[in-house]
Amino acid sequence: MSRIVRFFIGIAAVSAVLLYSISSLNSDQGYSGGNTLTIYNWGDYIDTDLIKQFEKETGMKVIYETFDSNEAMMTKIRQGGTHYDIAIPSEYMIDKMRKEDLLVKLDHSKIPNLKNVDKRFMDLPFDPKNHYSVPYFWGTVGIAYNSKMLGGMQIDSWADLWNPKLENQILFVDGAREVIGMGLNSLGYSLNDTDRNHLLQAKNKLDTLTPNVKAIVGDEIRLLLENEEAAVGVVWSGVASEIMAENENLEYVVPKEGSNLWFDNMVIPKTAKNVDGAHQFINFMLDPKVNAQNTEYVSYSTPNKAALEHMPKEMVEDERFYPSEELTKKLEVYENLGKKNLAYYNELFLQFKMHRK
């Protein structure tokens, strides 16, 4: 009996020590409340020097937490355990969050720097008049390819992927909208097409691409392209810019048939406690100099027109990441197609995956 009692006392003691360590470690990080601002962002998606600068300018304490998927982020905000003041979801999520009433309506008068944002990237379908969100970074879906492995072969369109020379060389990201969308684009249809006939055509077209497809993968696509496991990958421009920094043989192109235009956006969740501070932070991030510094660090495309002047020329003039007006017109932002259409997209994607060589 006494042995069992000792055993439980032991467990209780260990738990107490662990709990105490966790809580003291947390308070070291300044977790204790007060004039704080809690930011919920993707991993490594901000220059941390800027957070320090913001803390210095405003006297606020910033708590920075990260997530790795929009779905995970939304779940946590919906549950409301932590009071995030700023979150940075992708555009299709904003539509959903808006509909679920998870967002605070922005007070534009508190964000004078909003004028710096390129008009092309304002007032988009997922958030008309930008009532709830301000674009943070944007990008495209395109083709990353290894020119060395392909012996100098040039790729500039979706149609090029069907080239028999690319047998077993193409990697796709594991996303139904991206892959089916590519099929739609290659046929000249809209990315947001919901016509069953068009979708079926796109799927059938994709099936003919099967011999060239090596794999459909997740985040590992960075690693696989960097390590030259495959020569071609259909990826987001953000991923492309990261892997191009690691492997100089890699190239990125936005296909001329058109493609997807995506946004990550700053929003204020309903659970925020420091709404004023959140507005200040959004305004701070839209400052041209601050934004330029952040863009250089993250190396994604910034929607901030004023910031471009403070950035190196070769970066701003890089058509791969700042495509021409002409090409931008062909890019489409994903619309929320509704559950049923999304299910159909996924159904077709599943069939495409199962299609055997």
Add this chain to the structure above:
Amino acid sequence: MGNVPIIQFHRVTKQYDNDPPVLNDVSFEIERGKFYTLLGPSGCGKTTILRLIAGFTEASEGEIFFNGKKINTVPANKRQVNTVFQDYALFPHLNVFENVAFGLRIKKMKQPVIEAKVKEALNFVNLKGYENREIREMSGGQRQRVAIARAIVNEPEVILLDEPLSALDLKLRTEMQYELRELQRRLGITFIFVTHDQEEALAMSDEIFVLNKGKIQQSGTPTDIYDEPINRFVADFIGESNIVKGNMIEDYLVEFVGRQFECVDQGLDKNEPVEIVIRPEDLEITSIEQGKLKVKVDSILFRGVHYELSCYDQDGNEWLVHSTKKAAVGTEIGLFFDPEAIHVMRLGETEEEFDKRLEAYADVDQDGK
């Protein structure tokens, strides 16, 4: 063929690594059709002999012959012997019929033949009608019989039994002793039976090998071994004995507990130190005057057929007495015994020397008559 021993061990040693040998330079012969018992305390090497015969283990040195052929390297599944194991080792996933048929199926016999043979074997062990029982539904005694049936159905020349009765209760054990002996007679094949129970050995065997510490101490018929134990170990192990140190004064005269007694032993050196064995049932309670020994009764136990008295003489030697008479604890009594009851053992005598001496007596007896 008839005269060739069915099994012969020639200077067989079994040793594991550098441990002392389990079996040390053992030689013996087994004749066809007899009931042999290997008797000894645990660790004496009796089971090792069985395993060597069965082929489960290989001899480190020496040769083993079966029907005159050396079989040291013949694998167990090719030997003409079958074993009844201590825990029966029946296959739990097979029913009685399939257990018995196991060996026949391996020989690829035809189904009708198998059925006939299994039925016969089961009849032999009084298990008629139990064919479809599962092993777990059988009692200990029944399992025992299945194990025997499984061995005999293969018609081996030798059946090895490794303490097969040790798991049974006393009554059943006695019953099975009769049955086994009877079975052996009916089958007429050689049984080699391993036990540590001397009563069992005496009751069942034609021949007993008494083993200790990897050596055969003595072999012979039950009466030989009981009446003429070669040394203290055998005397002590087989039945109960009173063993005291003594001196051989001359032929037919021996001295122990400070007195001289007439005996039937001769051929020993004069004044040779010896050990004296007198069996408890050979001692008779009598008056102090008539007794050859004077002892004090220390305790008394009722054993059913007789009383067992533990007495001490003035030198402090314990004397066990089996008697139908009672004596009060604490009283002094006399003990009487015949000269024939005294058995003299030479110290460190080998079995061969012992046998030679016994033969010499026989000659003298014949000459005397």
Add this chain to the structure above:
Amino acid sequence: MENKLTRTLYAVPYMLWIVLFVVAPILLVLYYSFFNIDGQLSFDNYEKFFTPVYLKMIVSSFWYAFLITAITLLVAYPAAYLLTKTTHKQLWLLLIITPSWINLLLKAYAFLGIFGTYGAANSFLEAIGIGSQQILFTDFSFVFVSVYIFIPFMILPIFNSLNDLNPTLLDAANDLGASKWTTFRRVIFPLTIDGVKSGCQVVFIPALSLFMLTRLIAGNRVITLGTAIEQHFLVTEDWGMGSMISVFLMITMVLIMVLTGTRKRGA
């Protein structure tokens, strides 16, 4: 009476546990499976399940699960057998079990490196003159890694049943004329069949619904029911369809348990 009462009281936490974390979730999954994507009560999901897309998926899931289980068994049985023969069997067992403590994802990533074009496996193939092969994202790599991951789970129950095997039974079989192979076929294997069965259950059922490896190692060239469930819950948010497939998997599980479970024999 009081004794009975306290005993009932002690049982309450366990009953609660079972109701809350076993019965309730199963009922919930069953309940959700009757809702179509628009949230209406219907048999739509069940109808959809019997369309060629899903039937094909079922066949492919079962085929791969079968392949994985069979190969795992072929590797694990001799391994477990050899283990019981070693002197430090508990130590060896520990060494074999250790990899199962490492997170599945980490192991999968390790194999991405090993099987890659410039990985260890291909360097080896180059060295012995076969030349570089496409290993990653093939049926081979998928089955290989799955087998690797499941081996400890198959070895454990088989090892236990082999270890419990009475060694005199082997002597007995040998004594009755059985060769090593016959002894294995007629005694060892039938007596360890329970271990084999639970090993197969432990491997086959999870193998039916593997989903992470299908993406990481097979590059989604292999699609199992697990992949579909993941997609329906996380991407499409079609919980009804996801639940329906789960219900199918649960029924399969029960069927397999019933089919492979037999009464215990022997003492």
